[in-house]
Amino acid sequence: MLDDVDRRLLRHFQADPTLTTAELAELCRISTSVCWRRIEKMQEAGIIQDQEAIIDWAALGYAVEVSLRVTLDKTQPRAFDEFMGVAREVPEVIEIQTFLGRVDVRLSVLAKDMAHYQQLYRDRILTLPHIADIEALMHIARVKSDEVLPL
Incomplete structure (x- = not known):
């Protein structure tokens, strides 16, 4: 189940998938290590599946x-x-x-x-x-x- 921090991470990640883990952590007001662990957890759960380039x-x-x-x-x-x-x-x-x-x-x-x-x-x-x-x-x-x- 996602909590408020996970949702905040996903909101910022959706808005700009090029953000580094440190930048995401700063935007979400959490440590870089906590941010990295949460992103890893969401990737393992299949919530975050991939990043892709959008071609015109x-x-x-x-x-x-x-x-x-x-x-x-x-x-x-x-x-x-x-x-x-x-x-x-x-x-x-x-x-x-x-x-x-x-x-x-x-x-x-x-x-x-x-x-x-x-x-x-x-x-x-x-x-x-x-x-x-x-x-x-x-x-x-x-x-x-x-x-x-x-x-």
């Missing part, structure tokens, strides 16, 4: 983002596993989510431009196994992108 794909020339909602042919016993295995191999697919309901899978796909997307769609996406239905949603704007939780 548009700055690297990827101007098209599409969300594909895929319904799989559920009459095939291995449809889900086979689809996932092949979809993971497409480098332009940057995220795969699964759902319960009419839509089984959502793929986030990046492309440099519409011609690149069209080629990718024809050559890599439509050849994925066991697709019963697919719907493309063209990304227009990112209104909110945040994984920070209120702690």
